[in-house]
Amino acid sequence: MDLSLESAEKPVSFAKETGVITVGQYVLIKLPSKGLKIVETRSDGVINLGKFGSFEVNGILGFPFGQSFEISADKKVSPVKSLVFELEEEELENMDQETSRESTPILELMKNSSETNRDIIDIGSKIQGITSEEIELFKKQNNDNGEILISKIIESHKGFNKKTKYSQEKYITRKQQKFMKKFTVEYLSSSNLLKYYEEKDLSKILNLSEETLGLMLNLLDIRPGGKYFVVDETGGLILYAMMERMKGEGLIVVGHENEHPNFNLLQYSNYTESAINSMIKPINWLQFFEPENEKLIFNEQTKEAIEELRPQKKLQYYRRQKRIIEINKTIDFVTGKDSQFDGLLYCSTIYPTTLIPNIITKIKGSRPIVVYNQYKEILVELQHLLSKNLNVLAPSIMETRARPYQTIPGRIHPLMSMRGGGGYLLWGTRVYPKEGGVIAVGRGFVRRNERKKQKLEKEEDNDDNNKNN
């Protein structure tokens, strides 16, 4: 029987356009407010960014990813340097002198500033001479132009000149985040998809952080052409990250707990359905544990009978046949006697201590075992269990956290807050214990050796070496 699961027909093109914004793909939109949005670039489509305005998709096509745009009144866009108007360091320094540089209304307003904040008296909202109703009216009168509006707001701010330059800059940035009709288009990488869910619904991706995702993928030693057994309860985020690294070569068998697997995040991946189906093969736990009962039977019809079917029914027949063959092949491949996989990545809320020992035997020798969990306690229990399992070498628990900094030369410091959590990883290596057991060498070896010369007592024998493992 042919156990090979790799499709004979490779998908036509697996490579995605990662350099230039093209039609018909999902992209990440960054808003001045730091909000994120995933949108599809439909030809001739219009994308609505709420209070930041709407724009025509055609206007952004062909630009490189990372490009920022400003929306004008007629839903057209023009490329701009950055999302928020950043002040160059020299501009700040030279502002007091008369410079020949082109000045903007905002820069003009910043010419008067204070050395310190000593003159600032907190009088609350009264400091702003313009009301929100007046702002709305002003917006309408000026075609919703963000820059003119911000100038107006600054002009009406009674204490603006008493602020320091840095404080003025911060104030302007805040106003820009609120009123500028700008956005940046980013390539929807696995990291960007993760960042989107970080804001939207962290529990959906099991609190996974970018740094933990990176560490897990490296520890799994992902290579194009590898075959991996994966349990991904993040809805497909991990699968997407793996597919990106493997670039269409190899196989990912996914263990799941439902009748049909849930990879709904993969819809954003820009990989075609056939590309996804050629790489990712699902198997549920019932099929995994009771393969003989769960293999599907296909009632093959005679050629004549098939020919007599209506075209619709014929198509259905072949589709069903293909699906059943595929499922049975996956079941045979996974539940066969041989170890088949180049690594195990387990990211699930199913209690790992009950399930992992059953999957380990499917993994080839000297291949990584990586288990993710939000909670260290779960992994502590698993490490205790695996330390006694001779099929796993040197399991240990790892944690990684990225601490972001405000990175402005002269004002560098760690950000005042960062996200907590990010999960933990257990990393070990699948090994083949020597049949019949081994005698370990270590402390007390000579004494023990004399005491019971040839006696092979597995438990005690593995004691010392295991301490080193």
Added chain:
Amino acid sequence: MSAFLEYKEVIGEGDFVLAFIGRDNIKPIIVKKDDILNTRYGAFAHNSMIGEKYGSQITSLKGYGFIHLLHPTPELWTLSLPHRTQIVYTPDSSYIIQRLNITAGSRVIEAGTGSGSFTHSFARTLSKTGQLFTYEFHESRYQQAKAEFELHSLTNVIATCRDVCKKGFVIDGYESGCDADSIFLDLPSPWEAIAHLPQVISKSKRVGICCFSPCIEQVIKTAEALKNHGWSNIEMVEIAGRKWEARKEMIRDVSDVIGRLKDIKRRKEEGIEIRDKLQNQNQNQKVGEKRGNEDSNEKEQFVKKTRIEREEKGFNPFGKGLRIKEGDEAYNWKDISEPETEVKSHTSYLTFAFKNAPTKPIVNHQS
């Protein structure tokens, strides 16, 4: 064939094996007929490795002591390689690869090569379809690294001996650039190298850079240079990698503590009783010298009894004075995680930035 680019299942002569002797003792070897690997757990014949599967456990020539034969991975290599410089550890390297979105097919520039730890990790991830350009200005370090990459068949790595800060990145055969989409600079003064990058980076893709520097002063200069050369989204982060081991801590219940104190008190009182009794006897003996052997037997028995009790140690709920194995089923335990005794509290600062490809003319928003 490179063990870092392709998987192998069975060990043959000439194959690269990482001999796992202990957690802090992984020895890289090339399997050669009739060679012997000597370790503190015994001598292991290379002949006994040939034909075994990667991941197998083998015993020493004497039949006891064992090691595991592991397939090379960049992560295990990082734990076993000969250090010629400070190396980039896995929590840092894995984050950089993820954040710069390095995948199969990526084209990456690395300067300097150092001990080649990160080089292996890059080479594995960008795979046979990608290309890594690595630069090292220290001549003998370059020679060692180059020899190592050849031994490990890292065919997707081009190593160059060059001070990139002074001479830039352009090399023979790539005069029109490396078309690199990701840059990693682990140099004493990365700001000097940044000026040379436009010649070699991709003209059609967004390019990401990570500068790896231990000092904050370097970060300041780097951030300024990046800004001046048109890089945006400049952000520095620090990675803290931690390791934990699952252990068990005995649950010592206060009711048992009280029980033990009571037991000690009880035995102490018993001891006093016995002592008083013995003293009385002694005095009686002195008074009537001729009480005879009967009494002396009684006395011996008392002494014996107290000694036995002392050896039993009475109520001993926590195994005091005994050698208790962690997790011994006679006691109660709580699963806990233990941190390393020493952690890497600072590896380096990671300064990231990105540069957009100029495929369409970019107009200033103010014009």
